[in-house]
Amino acid sequence: MFKKLSLAMVSLLLLPSLGLAEEAPTTDVTYILNTFSFLLSGALVMWMAAGFAMLESGLVRTKNVSIICLKNIALFAIAGVLYNVIGYNLMYSGVDGGWIGSLGLWVADDAAAKGGDFSLGYSAGSDWFFQMVFVATAASVVSGTVAERIKLWPFLIFCAVLTGIIYPIQGSWTWGGGWLSEMGFSDYAGSSIVHSVGGWSALTGAIILGARKGKYKDGRVIPIPGSNLTLATLGTFILWMGWFGFNGGSALALGTVDAAIEQSTVYINTNLGACGGLIAALIMLQLLYKKVDLTMTLNGALAGLVSITAGPAAPSSIGAILIGAVGGILVVLAVPFFDKLKIDDVVGALSVHLVCGIWGTLAVPIFDSEASFLVQLLGVAAIGAFVIVCSAIVWLVLKYTVGIRVSEEEEYAGSDAIEIGVEAYPEFGRGSSSMRIG
Amino acid sequence: MFKKLSLAMVSLLLLPSLGLAEEAPTTDVTYILNTFSFLLSGALVMWMAAGFAMLESGLVRTKNVSIICLKNIALFAIAGVLYNVIGYNLMYSGVDGGWIGSLGLWVADDAAAKGGDFSLGYSAGSDWFFQMVFVATAASVVSGTVAERIKLWPFLIFCAVLTGIIYPIQGSWTWGGGWLSEMGFSDYAGSSIVHSVGGWSALTGAIILGARKGKYKDGRVIPIPGSNLTLATLGTFILWMGWFGFNGGSALALGTVDAAIEQSTVYINTNLGACGGLIAALIMLQLLYKKVDLTMTLNGALAGLVSITAGPAAPSSIGAILIGAVGGILVVLAVPFFDKLKIDDVVGALSVHLVCGIWGTLAVPIFDSEASFLVQLLGVAAIGAFVIVCSAIVWLVLKYTVGIRVSEEEEYAGSDAIEIGVEAYPEFGRGSSSMRIG
């Protein structure tokens, strides 16, 4: 299914599968409403970058807080520029059933609309804005997993390649009208195309980087608690809120009755997916450990959100709760699983975005009879294989040229003291506790 | 006045009293705009849940921060599911002048609109979403008052009953078209129906729970300062912002000129109510104590917001400032009053949401000649009596079965260490100060 091209084409492909009536021709009012939906939804998705920043700075140790803040806001800036200069056209220009678009700077073309032809359905700029914030989301996923041990500049270079090249190419396959879309692969707002892409990149990076010193010792997993759980909670709330734009805006329209109804359904199901994920994680924790855990509960909500993202328009309310709940259960199981493999994921992003991204994509056919389980599986595998190979190449090139891992000295002292020169909380939070681990 | 049912019925009841012209028949554009208003306003109200979480985690002590975060996000998840499974229909389905709706899972019915009949005025799903976030707000009020001494699971069970049964039943009386609405009770966005309901539940809970150890000692009130006032400030800003959706969206429409003008008035008055509340509290503090206080000033803004909520469409700008200012004065007086009664309200939620919720409801007739002071008083009393009785039953059943109060050991050590197993700020904030009180 396309995520761009003319609205008319989208309708043709997408709407019949949802049982919606055919749409009326696009008028100026429809055009304005679709545009406004992209802009406001996009602003909400931009806000998710702040959510990732707060979540991650709450889950690292004090000594690495400034640098995780810096990474999160810098990657958003880099993603914006790269997607403008190269990414967008690579994803959306002339893909035509293939696997890659064309090279070239993106330039808004709204001449037709200004001349009274509204068939594109929305202003070209609003579409670019909405797509751009999605790219940034994929990069935000990566920073959490590889935190507390990766060097700043190599990380930012990786983000530039991810957002300028890797993400757009795989995105062209489905949302750009490429080969996966022709096969019928369905990923409404990007459980695979956004979240698993971030997840695969993060997984490759985490393996190549290795675990933090002291995380795995004598066969045991040493818990390294986050330094600021209120910020982690705030980050989760921000992400939850932003997700209404992420999934709701992915209706790609607002200006028809059917689109407005679809956005309503998507808002409800997005919310209920998060509810289901949180409650399931909470119950699982109580049953498994006789104790709840705040960080894991937050990840439960996020797991529900990622899980519902591939198909939020089709399920009933109860269906959305269940899809989210499975995500919440998965995340509680996946976190110790990755630890068992000694893959050190600082914030649990692999469990949330990769595992639940896959689950959400595979769950689409349950409620959408037009989707095929095998095609969904193929999409997951193709995207995974491509992103693993590409990101491994980038990580390895960086590793054997500039290096990607901070020195042992820096890891003990914290990147804030060494790379940034200023700590996040200079008047408190110092002292032995921040160097306790390792 | 209905808060749901067809827009046409709302217009019939509500608009003449505001002196607005009769509306044109609902078109598809009106339908889309009304729907979009519900969705975006609802997202802003959802954001208020984050505001409560930040406000409350800023006002408890470090040792109880993780658990208050957990409660706030978990109650939002529970409210969403319960309102879907039982609450909505109990509040809005077939009330017909009575005092309760019908049992049953809520299912969106948009067949009419898809068939070209737009008389409902908005998509059923957008209305559900908007109503659901209001339920969660009522529950958010409770968590602050009973913080630092209530057990996690009993609290969550209480929230489930509140959001699934108690809130919807009393809500049906007015917004569901029940007996109070037939009498002409007027509560635009819920000073009574949302805020006082949270307040009454919290009051009952606080009395049954008792005060925190060490709060009232030898006839004196021991101040227990909040641990993080920047978060409390952030929470207040979030609530202020979210309130534009809370009150603005309660116009229940956007797609007519009159509705757009009404939303504008509501935005202005909501803002000026908060301004009046804050400034009045600030001046009161300076006059009474020769010193201002941040927490109380924040509560002044919130008091203004709660006060204007029952009737934000009718007053002039100056009227809105004055309604808010009375709220700000009330909150400065109410906080020591509750302390005198030894009712321990950790964040001042009773003073803000209950006292000002009542004030705001009673203030409606000042600017709205259609409203009657006696009916407003009756509404306040009926809602209060119902919620006190119901919530007392639930709190007492919980108390004498699973217990609602944490052990004395847990209260001293903090719930984070005992129930959650991880503190919010493990690298700072520990030590003697967090156990200073008691």
Next chain:
Amino acid sequence: MFKKLSLAMVSLLLLPSLGLAEEAPTTDVTYILNTFSFLLSGALVMWMAAGFAMLESGLVRTKNVSIICLKNIALFAIAGVLYNVIGYNLMYSGVDGGWIGSLGLWVADDAAAKGGDFSLGYSAGSDWFFQMVFVATAASVVSGTVAERIKLWPFLIFCAVLTGIIYPIQGSWTWGGGWLSEMGFSDYAGSSIVHSVGGWSALTGAIILGARKGKYKDGRVIPIPGSNLTLATLGTFILWMGWFGFNGGSALALGTVDAAIEQSTVYINTNLGACGGLIAALIMLQLLYKKVDLTMTLNGALAGLVSITAGPAAPSSIGAILIGAVGGILVVLAVPFFDKLKIDDVVGALSVHLVCGIWGTLAVPIFDSEASFLVQLLGVAAIGAFVIVCSAIVWLVLKYTVGIRVSEEEEYAGSDAIEIGVEAYPEFGRGSSSMRIG
């Protein structure tokens, strides 16, 4: 160019210069959409007040955190009331090419629209709301610069004069249709009219107040690190998000195809300006100091945002990146420059809002052939001269009556302990470190 008056007049003046087609007559739908754009954009700008609060409370020392929170939320309340009682009419009522409007309480007049005449283009209330949040922004700029040494009440009095009188008068010159607008001065969303006004007021205040004790000692500049860089990061993200409303809403319309396209362009360029500013600052820091710095990087993003604000509708994407990048470079150079002059600017607001506000205003003619560099320079100078004189008078009157600077004792102990009586983080952050400086 007007920022108010009828939409038709705005179109007449503004649109030809942007090469947009003439607009269709205003219908009810256009009216509703324009109104809704003002309300939602205004809510986003209101949210910027929270951004300033977080940024500033993150960049002051622990001992002055409560009071900076209090100032930021109180100034927003004061701005709202003052702009209602006096400011709006001073800025927008009967300016007619002159330099000041009329005295009088603002009252919404929507009778024409209710009677079916939509030529104003939007509800009067929505316009007031949108203009009001801009006033508050100017005041927010001031609080950061003069933090950690100014008394609470004199500061609030200054804010009242700034938002009630100084800002509206200079605003009338351009957005109110005064003499600068007649000369063709162009400032789309207020690089000069909002940001530099805050900057000039802050500069005057900082000079009259003097530096913090211990900031400049024996010819050296003593760095005083902020206490909470996650909050500073959060504040920057909030400002970034809010800026979509700030600049996007300044299209003053949404309900035509041309306006929707214009808002899209503004969103993109606003975002890319921030990206350019951040990336340029990051690179500059690495080149100059061989080390990056989080605070300065955040200021780079804000510098980009301020720089693009005077003309976000005209440049291409690359143009927007470059305008922002120059801002990012300027901010890295300006911060040590002000320190050299011993002008103590706690958060770097002069470098961000004043320096880049001027730069952004002067950069307008680069991409907008209708704008004249000399007129832009004249506007910058006239606004600067007026605000410097007026604010100096107010600061000096306050200084020689009630006094503006806290006692030396209070400055050492922190305003939170002395003026507020409660610290922001009472359980951590105390001790020697917070009194280390001086």
